[in-house]
Amino acid sequence: MATALNNLALLYNGQKRYTQAEPLFKQSLEIRKKLQGEGDIEVATALNNLGLLYNYQRRYSEAESLFKQALELSRKLLGEENHYVAGSLNNLGTLYNEQRQFTEAEPFYQKALVIYQKILGEKHPYLIQTFSNLATLYNNQDKYPEAETFYQQAIELSKELLGENHPNTKKNMQHYLSMKYRMS
Known part of the structure; x- marks a missing residue:
């Protein structure tokens, strides 16, 4: 129940x-x-x-x-x-x-990432969300190099595990491109 x-x-x-x-x-x-x-x-x-x-x-x-x-x-x-x-x-x-x-926020995300990587390895869907969360955190602070690194990791892993047309992959790509546009 x-x-x-x-x-x-x-x-x-x-x-x-x-x-x-x-x-x-x-x-x-x-x-x-x-x-x-x-x-x-x-x-x-x-x-x-x-x-x-x-x-x-x-x-x-x-x-x-x-x-x-x-x-x-x-x-x-x-x-x-x-x-x-x-x-x-x-x-x-x-x-x-x-x-x-x-x-x-940052230490909570960082600790979650360390735990996920340790127990699940480097290729697990839970990492996608954590990479995306860290990217958003750094993007919100205008720390674009850090945000870019984590967006790229989220996108790469999402493409590999979920596929290029998965909504999470597309969402991370959209956020990344939006950040790149703001930077230009």
Whole structure:
């Protein structure tokens, strides 16, 4: 039941139907806590998902609290080097980047990248988003050489793993070309 609610909430969230997604995410979280206890990795996932919803809605303090809870729980259950921790770090980086708190965002992204590379290698789809996040962070600060490096890595890996016509590949190419245009 919790998984079905979570999946429906993810669908609504992806459609920007946030008012419909929120109660489903909350129900899913409560069910997971009751059935599996507070100390389960699925609870951390549910916390992250609700945090993402709040982040999309610019409810930053609520999102930050949930991301930090998910990060703490993931570390407690699985240690430092796993994709749950890296995902929470990435989410916190995005939260701070969107609020233009760049010095806070960067170490979260960098740590997520190190973890992903260590546990997944150099060719995994999770790296694409982290490269893209770092590119956006540097682009937002007008640090174009750094942004260019990460956009190129995101595009190259996305083409290789997802294909040239994949929406993520196209999105990264569009952001890169937009940055190049602004630089000229």
